[in-house]
Amino acid sequence: MVQIVISSKAGEGPPEWLLVELQGEMVSRQNTGLAGNLMGDLHYTKEGVPVLIVGHHILYGKQVKLEKPFAVLMKHSGLPQDDEVAMESSQEKPTAYSVSALIKKKLIFKTRPKPIITNVPKKV
Amino acid sequence: MRTLDEVRATLQIAKLKEEDLQAVTHCLSFGENASSGDYSLMELDDTLCRHIEAGKSLTIRGDKDEHAVLCSEDKTYDLKIADTSNLLLFVPGCRTPDQLGDHPKHPQLVHAQIWGYASSYWELKRQRPKLKKLKKLLMESPYTGPPVGTEEEAPENKFTMEDFLERIQASREEIEAHLQKIHACEIDGYWRILDFDYDLKLLGHVTQLVDSESWSFSRVPLRTCLEDPCSLAMAQMLLQNAVKFNLSEFQEVWQQSVPEGMGTRLDQLRGLALVDRNSRPETISLLRVEDLPEETLARFNALFSMREKWAHDDIEPYIQDLCGEKQTTGALLTKHARSSMQNGVKVYNSRRPVAT
Numbered sequence: 001m002v003q004i005v006i007s008s009k010a011g012e013g014p015p016e017w018l019l020v021e022l023q024g025e026m027v028s029r030q031n032t033g034l035a036g037n038l039m040g041d042l043h044y045t046k047e048g049v050p051v052l053i054v055g056h057h058i059l060y061g062k063q064v065k066l067e068k069p070f071a072v073l074m075k076h077s078g079l080p081q082d083d084e085v086a087m088e089s090s091q092e093k094p095t096a097y098s099v100s101a102l103i104k105k106k107l108i109f110k111t112r113p114k115p116i117i118t119n120v121p122k123k124v
Numbered sequence: 125m126r127t128l129d130e131v132r133a134t135l136q137i138a139k140l141k142e143e144d145l146q147a148v149t150h151c152l153s154f155g156e157n158a159s160s161g162d163y164s165l166m167e168l169d170d171t172l173c174r175h176i177e178a179g180k181s182l183t184i185r186g187d188k189d190e191h192a193v194l195c196s197e198d199k200t201y202d203l204k205i206a207d208t209s210n211l212l213l214f215v216p217g218c219r220t221p222d223q224l225g226d227h228p229k230h231p232q233l234v235h236a237q238i239w240g241y242a243s244s245y246w247e248l249k250r251q252r253p254k255l256k257k258l259k260k261l262l263m264e265s266p267y268t269g270p271p272v273g274t275e276e277e278a279p280e281n282k283f284t285m286e287d288f289l290e291r292i293q294a295s296r297e298e299i300e301a302h303l304q305k306i307h308a309c310e311i312d313g314y315w316r317i318l319d320f321d322y323d324l325k326l327l328g329h330v331t332q333l334v335d336s337e338s339w340s341f342s343r344v345p346l347r348t349c350l351e352d353p354c355s356l357a358m359a360q361m362l363l364q365n366a367v368k369f370n371l372s373e374f375q376e377v378w379q380q381s382v383p384e385g386m387g388t389r390l391d392q393l394r395g396l397a398l399v400d401r402n403s404r405p406e407t408i409s410l411l412r413v414e415d416l417p418e419e420t421l422a423r424f425n426a427l428f429s430m431r432e433k434w435a436h437d438d439i440e441p442y443i444q445d446l447c448g449e450k451q452t453t454g455a456l457l458t459k460h461a462r463s464s465m466q467n468g469v470k471v472y473n474s475r476r477p478v479a480t
Binding site: 001002003004005006007008009010011013014015017018019020021022023034035036037038039040041042043044045046048051053058063068069070071072073074075097099100101102103105106107116 | 212
């Protein structure tokens with residue numbers, strides 16, 4: 001049987017991150033993957049309503065306290081390092097996880113995106 | 125990186141007015157490693173959240189062919205992956221309005237990175253750990269007494285707590301509680317269960333000692349810990365050798381088999397023996413809860429195939445351990461059985477056809 005440990009740092013506890021929840025999928029324009037790309041601008045109205053401008057859409061959302069908080073776990077793979085001798089690979093370090101953060105609230109954007117019309121054709 | 129001018133231009137195109145918005149704008153972008161999938165989300169309950177905040181660790185346990193479980197030091201949870209149709213982005217550097225405090229006079233940009241995203245998360249459900257395996261392992265080599273002379277006991281089939289944690293999907297405290305329940309003891313660092321005959325011999329020695337010193341059983345503080353195991357051991361020994369015993373004959377022999385002054389009451393046998401009050405003469409037979417299947421449906425099937433209808437009082441000791449944290453045996457019966465009245469008494473039978 002396998003035992004995989006999820007460790008937390010002792011002390012003040014893990015930091016708190018924010019979760020942003022969007023409906024559906026997100027793909028980059030040229031399908032080159034999302035990493036490194038801009039995503040959008042997040043504004044808050046004077047009343048505190050979050051507004052997200054993504055590509056050609058405006059999304060209105062709300063801040064919600066999570067009924068069940070999340071832990072963000074980071075995986076530490078048990079594979080041997082590249083520079084270790086092949087014979088030592090039988091002594092793999094077991095896979096382990098550590099808690100990177102806790103998430104207790106989220107911004108959820110559920111309303112249908114409002115398209116931003118940038119080019120209004122002139123009346124002929 | 126986006127500039128304030130670019131953000132303002134976007135606002136204009138989107139027909140949003142700057143004066144309706146708070147001064148701080150977060151420009152979100154995906155971090156370089158955002159797609160690497162190194163992060164997972166795990167849903168927590170209040171207990172686990174406080175556990176993690178206190179810096180304590182959790183352990184996932186399971187064989188390749190088992191469902192994984194998550195254990196804290198005293199609880200076990202079933203682990204499943206839940207899918208959502210939404211995209212969940214984690215943004216460490218993003219603040220909410222209540223966190224932004226004083227509104228700066230001039231618009232400000234905060235560049236926040238999305239470190240990862242997911243559309244599924246780990247879901248945890250508190251469950252009753254499967255501990256039957258514990259007794260099975262201990263029975264591989266019951267303790268029959270200290271080794272004679274210079275011979276040493278072979279170390280195979282002997283287990284320490286650490287050995288149990290590697291084989292059983294349960295938390296440390298749940299394992300310890302179960303070990304106590306089945307009367308296992310730690311001998312030389314290994315957990316052992318006493319061989320039945322050896323156990324009987326020990327009880328015999330102790331009661332003989334009490335007898336020979338003429339201590340009254342009602343005075344000896346050992347009474348509480350001695351009476352029950354002694355009576356139970358005797359009852360089990362008697363019942364083991366027969367399929368059924370005439371109830372009144374059994375009660376007589378049983379009383380005579382225990383030291384004078386010790387009580388023998390039928391209620392001591394709950395979970396060990398079953399009385400049949402519908403047969404003439406009334407009978408009693410051995411039925412130990414630990415010999416029954418561990419899984420709930422299989423347990424009810426087994427019970428209903430040996431007896432079609434059960435009164436609540438009779439079935440209770442055989443289903444007590446199936447109850448969840450706040451569940452009663454009544455609730456369990458409502459879920460798995462059908463009730464009816466028989467001779468003025470409420471009885472339960474199976475909801476489905478039972479294989480006999």
